[in-house]
Structure formats: structure tokens, C-alpha cells
Amino acid sequence: MIIKPGKLLSKINSPDDLKKYSKDQLVQICDELRQFIVDNVSVYGGHFGASLGVVELTVALHYVLNTPDDQLVWDVGHQAYGHKILTGRKEQFHTNRIYGGLSGFPKRSESEYDTFGVGHSSTSISAALGMAMASKFKGDKSKQHVAVIGDGSMTGGMAFEAMNHAGVSDTNMIIILNDNCMSIDPNVGALKDYLTDITTSHTYNRVKDDVWNLLGKISKFGSSAQEIISKVEGAIKSAVLKQSNLFESLNLRYFGPVDGHDVHHLVEVLADLRDIPGPKILHCITVKGKGFAPAESGNKTTWHAPGLFDKVTGEIYKKPPTVPQAPKYQDVFGHTLVELAKGNDKIMGITPAMPSGSSLNIMMKEMPERAFDVGIAEQHAVTFSAGLATQGLIPFCNIYSTFMQRAYDQVIHDVAIQNLQVVFCLDRAGFAGADGPTHHGAYDMAYFRCIPNMVVTAPMDESELRSLMYTATKFQGPFSIRYPRGQGVMPEWRTFMREIPIGQGRIIKEGEEVAILTIGHIGNYAVTATNILAEEGLKPAHYDMRFVKPLDESLLHEVFAKFKKVITVEDGCLMGGFGSAVLEWMVDNGYAAQVRRLGIPDAIIEHGEQIELHRECGFDPEGIAQTVRDMAESVIEK
Known part of the structure; x- marks a missing residue:
């Protein structure tokens, strides 16, 4: 669907074109620009209220x-x-945030x-x-x-x-x-x-008109402009005195x-x-949301990025579920945190300006005295959490993986060195989708596993997320849990929470010839891959490791004693990540095996749907299955 711009906007392809119009025509240009944004975002999606x-x-x-x-x-x-x-970029704007199209953010290239x-x-x-x-x-x-x-x-x-x-x-x-x-x-x-x-x-508004009247006369004063500027400054500073x-x-x-x-x-x-x-x-x-009534007067958070909507009525389209749907991981986090907090009065919640995105707003509504939105201030969020921990409280510091990067020194200096019990819940881990490389949570496993005292975990499903959150309340030290953007896999997710022994993985499927070791939600792709392969007569084993640090050493001894072909799968960077940790362990313990690591390569991966990016990097279900096929064939050949 090609969306046509208005009469004046259609002729503007650069700021030089814009300058050809008179000041009186700028209002119409603004109206046409606003309508063009509404028309496009309603059909193709994207951020909305901020641009309006x-x-x-x-x-x-x-x-x-x-x-x-x-x-x-x-x-x-x-x-x-x-x-x-x-x-x-008017003609390409319909590709905004679509795989291979325009970035949703300014981009130098x-x-x-x-x-x-x-x-x-x-x-x-x-x-x-x-x-x-x-x-x-x-x-x-x-x-x-x-x-x-x-x-x-x-x-x-x-x-x-x-x-x-x-x-x-x-x-x-x-x-x-x-x-x-x-x-x-x-x-x-x-x-x-x-x-x-x-x-x-009232003070500023009284002086404002005088200030702007003076400013408006600058061009008429020529060499006396500096004197006028001085008067402007004097007018403002006289207000500052008040x-x-x-x-x-x-x-x-x-x-x-x-x-x-x-x-x-x-x-x-x-x-x-x-x-x-x-x-x-x-x-x-x-x-x-200026100029679009539902966004201007409605819930500003909803209209930040509403998805597809009817540009006439403002109705946001929701696809009706045909079967019971699994919840979003963030919502499982939010409800589980409240559940834990009701049974443990030491638990607190902290987020830097993402209460809705992280679902900490659930706790903020139910327990406002125990949940804090500290504003866009990730460094402060971490050290504030550390301060709470010194007083015997258990802060759950919930930060998107990509924003956690902004507080790395605080994690090391203020939490890890002092071995404080701060639980880092890293939302949007892995590929963030259409938001692209500035928002991908690609690096947290690598940059957290090198920190002393830090436990690094990732749940494969909602039940594991709940149990890992519960486990973190029992562990006396820094503890990180990463989970992706989007839905989980369990419509019936309110499972019993149990304490998982630190560093303990689990066997998902016994097998032969090839072992697949996964970490986190991406393990569900491996389940799909093993089901595909079973129809072809291939029977790879599948292990959900749960912990990047510490690794389950007994499970790894079992794997490397039995298998000479091992695949690691992660939705994080390969450089220094989960696969690297497994390779290091293998070498340190004297094993020799052929190991193929699947994950995010040493490259900037652009925007697109999560499955499109997983496919590009070769760790979608078919990519995992093909890797097993390749390795199994090499076994047969030898």
C-alpha cells in the first residue's frame, strides 16, 4: 500500500525544498506532515506520539x-x-523498522x-x-x-x-x-x-513577552545587536533573581x-x-501525540508505539487469540515479583523509567512504597539498589539488557565487589526486533559472566523464570536473570516456585551422536528442531543449561564423555558468551570435541522481526536442525 503525501509535502525532498515556501505555508506543511505520519504508522506500525x-x-x-x-x-x-x-526519505518511509528498510532511529549511514x-x-x-x-x-x-x-x-x-x-x-x-x-x-x-x-x-511568563519582543528586533539593530542581547540577558537574569x-x-x-x-x-x-x-x-x-485526538487525550504510554490502528476511530487492532496465549515474559516477571513480595517483606522493585515496559507498574500499583521508578538513570538505579541491599533488603533491579550497559561500572564497583544481594532482571535480552542494534540485548551474558561473584542465568520458559526469581531471593550475592522481549510458551504459567540449585541444568531430551546445549528461551527453538529431526531419523540430545555462570560441571562431564559433536545455542553474542564458556570449560577439563557455536556473530545486526534476525544468524529452528544434519553427516563420513 503506497501512501501519498499532501500537495505541498509531495514536493519536499530536502530542507532546500522546504525553504522555497513562505512562512504562511508552513502551517499547511505541518498539517500534511502530521497526517503523513499518522497514515503510515497506522498501517505499518512504529513509534507514534513522540514524532507527532x-x-x-x-x-x-x-x-x-x-x-x-x-x-x-x-x-x-x-x-x-x-x-x-x-x-x-519520504518515498521509503513505509519501510520504516521493517527488515531491510529504514531504521526507526537516526542513523549516520x-x-x-x-x-x-x-x-x-x-x-x-x-x-x-x-x-x-x-x-x-x-x-x-x-x-x-x-x-x-x-x-x-x-x-x-x-x-x-x-x-x-x-x-x-x-x-x-x-x-x-x-x-x-x-x-x-x-x-x-x-x-x-x-x-x-x-x-x-508568573515571574517567567511576565518577562517572557518582553524578552521575545527584544529578540525580534535584533536583526533591525545591526551593530547594536550585542547591546540588545545584553538587555535580553539582563531581563532574564532579573527574573532569575526572583x-x-x-x-x-x-x-x-x-x-x-x-x-x-x-x-x-x-x-x-x-x-x-x-x-x-x-x-x-x-x-x-x-x-x-499532538494533532491525533486519541493519542493527544488518551494514554500516552499506549500511544508511544501503539502497533497498527484505525486512523479514523483510533481503535488499536488486537489480533483475537484462536487458542490460549502464553503471557509476555515481562508480565510473568511483574506478577511473580508481587507474589514473592507478599511473602517476603524485604523485596523491593526498581526500574529506570520503564515501569510499563518491564511490568514493574504492577508492583508500583499494589505496593507503591516498595517499588521505585528512578527516571532515565540506570547508573543510579544500580547503586540505589546496592544501597538498599546494604540494609538487608532484596532489590530486584529491572533494566532492559541494552540499557544495563549504561551502568556497568556500578554493577562491578557498587554491587559485585561488595558481594551485595541485588537481583538484576534483564528484560529484552537477545534481539529486540524492529528497534534494531541500539536496542538489541546481545552482550549481557558476556559482560556479566566475567564479573566475580555474579550468577548468570536465563530461563527457558515462564516456570523457570519464576523459580529463578525465587532462587535469587535465597542467594547471598549478585544474581542476574535474562529473558527476551515477547511471549513465552506456557499459557498456564502460574506454576509452583522452587529453589533451583545454583549451577544446575537439566536434560530435555536424551539422544545420540550430537548434543545441543542451549541457554534461555532460545532452547524452545531446539525443541522444535529436535522434533523436525526425529522425523528424519536423527536423534540429537538436548540440554537446557539454565546457568552460564556457574556452569553445571557434572552435566558437562556427562555431555563430553558421551558426545564428540556438540552444538551450543544462545541468543547473545558469540564473543565471550555461553558457547565460549563451554569451550573454555572443555579445554580446562581436558576434553576434545567438535563444537559448533550458534548465536549472534561479531557484527552489528540491523532491525527486523526477531525470527528474521534469528534466521539471518542461523539459530532459528531450521538453522539449528541444519547444523545437526551437517555434524551428523560428518560423523557418518568418518
Whole structure:
């Protein structure tokens, strides 16, 4: 299905085309751009509310800036659909987030307008400052550098570190704070309250009109512009005397708040700020989902990435189940944590801004005093958990695998060295699907198994997840449990929880000639593969190892004493992962066998459906089966 853009948008293939239109036509362009996003996402899926909220800002930025020479950096990138459409990717936009198509995030290799690859939050100010400092070093005083960052991303520590540096950088840099009181879930914390205070402050709003009136006259004053700028600063600072401003205290000139949906005013403001030297911040107030009533007034979390929907009624399409469905792993985690917490008053829940995505919101609703959303602050989430653990509590620190990377030092320094009982529940482990390489949880088994004191586990199904969570409450030390995005395999998942001996695997299927060792949910692919092979007369054995660290040594002795052909399967990186651990053990214990490792290769794997990416890497059910065939044939030949 080809979706046609509106009359004006159809003629825009670059920001140069956009500049050919008058300011009066920008409102129509914004309307057409917003409708084009609605039309496409309703049919093909993708992130939604964030891009609708910055349509006017996107148009104004490309209208005023000289992109791509001027550097425009989007934080996270959920909101960059309009940017992609205006920068030559309109005809390909229907392939967004589809295997082999456009990335759902800005990507340097995709377009010269994508100045920095993103997907994780709070990186834009650092990146833009690096670009600005490079321009300063080269003597280029005309180039502009703009970081667009949401109020949710502003809670990340990197953003404050970067602003602290930017304030003393003397660079041409504009930080645009896109304030919509949302990340994926509603924002939390003192910064949210502070931004609300600024937005509603009578002091700031009284001075705002005078400030912008002065700014609007800069171009008329020629050589006197610096005097006007000085007056602008004086006006703002006089307000600061009445109400302290966080950004001004970091030596960033603060302007705003302004209406982020008034494209005419945004064009005027950005044109003026472009001519003011030094680092500055523009505070824009926007509405996530702006212009699409169900998203604008409905549940903002739902409309972050709603899936397919009816663009007229706003009805989100749900495929009716034909048979009882297995739950999502995240929901099993959420309900099981509440179940455990009811029987153990030491258990606490922590997540960095992902209560809905991780299902910690179930505990937050039922036990609000024992569950914490700490904002987009993974480092803090880990050390906060460590602090709880020092006082005898048992924190379940629930972080997506890809975001756990952001707190690696804290895991080592604050948890492992002190051998504290913190349970790390790593959601979205393995391939994240359409979100692509910035969100794939490929590395956690490798980077956790090298940490002393750390137990590394992965359940093959929902029952094992529940039992591993229970086991973690009994273990006095750091304990990690990884599980993938999406559904499990057990419609009847509320099973009895038992303590699993640390480092104990299990035999799924006895066999001959070839042994398949799996870790985690991907073991279900091996079950499918062995069933396929049984029809062909091949009978490989299958072992669910459960633990990457410590490995089940008695089980491995059994495997390598019996089999000379072994396959390891993991939905994690091969470099240093589960298969590497098995090979190391084999060598250290004097065994010799032919071992084939299946998993994520030493490469950046792009976006697509999980099964498409598993197939690409050769560990889908057929890939496993073919590997068994290949190895069995080599046995017969010899």
C-alpha cells in the first residue's frame, strides 16, 4: 500500500525544498506532515506520539537551519520521523523498522542529515557539544549545532554532565528542551516538578513577552545587536533573581518557555537564537501525540508505539487469540515479583523509567512504597539498589539488557565487589526486533559472566523464570536473570516456585551422536528442531543449561564423555558468551570435541522481526536442525 503525501509535502525532498515556501505555508506543511505520519504508522506500525509532538519544531528547525551543514542531533530518536520525511526519505518511509528498510532511529549511514546515531537517551548534548567544539577548533564560527532533548532524557546523568561542560565551552550550540512531561511512561522526579514550576511561573511568563519582543528586533539593530542581547540577558537574569534557574546556573542562557506548536513563532525564535553567540537553551512546551485526538487525550504510554490502528476511530487492532496465549515474559516477571513480595517483606522493585515496559507498574500499583521508578538513570538505579541491599533488603533491579550497559561500572564497583544481594532482571535480552542494534540485548551474558561473584542465568520458559526469581531471593550475592522481549510458551504459567540449585541444568531430551546445549528461551527453538529431526531419523540430545555462570560441571562431564559433536545455542553474542564458556570449560577439563557455536556473530545486526534476525544468524529452528544434519553427516563420513 503506497501512501501519498499532501500537495505541498509531495514536493519536499530536502530542507532546500522546504525553504522555497513562505512562512504562511508552513502551517499547511505541518498539517500534511502530521497526517503523513499518522497514515503510515497506522498501517505499518512504529513509534507514534513522540514524532507527532515535534512536527512544528521539526519544520521550523529545517526551515531556519542550514542542514546538513548545521548539525542537528535528536536525543533517542523516537521523535525523528518528521525529520526523516523532510530529508529525502519520504518515498521509503513505509519501510520504516521493517527488515531491510529504514531504521526507526537516526542513523549516520542512512543519511547525511542524521548527524549522530541514537537509540539510548541523554546523549544528544554531549554529541552536539563535541561537534560544536570541533567547529570551534577548525575556526568555523558560522556553523550551528542543535541538540533536541526531551524532559525525560534530561533526567539522565549524561545530560547534566554535558550541560556542565557546555556552559564553559563558548560554542555555537542550542539545546532545545522538548518538554511534554513524558518519556515512554510519565516522567518522575524533582526535575519534572522544576520544569512544571518554570512553565507555570508568573515571574517567567511576565518577562517572557518582553524578552521575545527584544529578540525580534535584533536583526533591525545591526551593530547594536550585542547591546540588545545584553538587555535580553539582563531581563532574564532579573527574573532569575526572583526565581533561581537551573540552566542559568550552568551558564546556559535560558529562553522560554515557548509554545512548541506555534511554527511561526518557532521560526522567529530560532532565527534570533541562531544569531546569539554562545551556548543557550530553548524550552519548548509540546504535547505528545499532538494533532491525533486519541493519542493527544488518551494514554500516552499506549500511544508511544501503539502497533497498527484505525486512523479514523483510533481503535488499536488486537489480533483475537484462536487458542490460549502464553503471557509476555515481562508480565510473568511483574506478577511473580508481587507474589514473592507478599511473602517476603524485604523485596523491593526498581526500574529506570520503564515501569510499563518491564511490568514493574504492577508492583508500583499494589505496593507503591516498595517499588521505585528512578527516571532515565540506570547508573543510579544500580547503586540505589546496592544501597538498599546494604540494609538487608532484596532489590530486584529491572533494566532492559541494552540499557544495563549504561551502568556497568556500578554493577562491578557498587554491587559485585561488595558481594551485595541485588537481583538484576534483564528484560529484552537477545534481539529486540524492529528497534534494531541500539536496542538489541546481545552482550549481557558476556559482560556479566566475567564479573566475580555474579550468577548468570536465563530461563527457558515462564516456570523457570519464576523459580529463578525465587532462587535469587535465597542467594547471598549478585544474581542476574535474562529473558527476551515477547511471549513465552506456557499459557498456564502460574506454576509452583522452587529453589533451583545454583549451577544446575537439566536434560530435555536424551539422544545420540550430537548434543545441543542451549541457554534461555532460545532452547524452545531446539525443541522444535529436535522434533523436525526425529522425523528424519536423527536423534540429537538436548540440554537446557539454565546457568552460564556457574556452569553445571557434572552435566558437562556427562555431555563430553558421551558426545564428540556438540552444538551450543544462545541468543547473545558469540564473543565471550555461553558457547565460549563451554569451550573454555572443555579445554580446562581436558576434553576434545567438535563444537559448533550458534548465536549472534561479531557484527552489528540491523532491525527486523526477531525470527528474521534469528534466521539471518542461523539459530532459528531450521538453522539449528541444519547444523545437526551437517555434524551428523560428518560423523557418518568418518
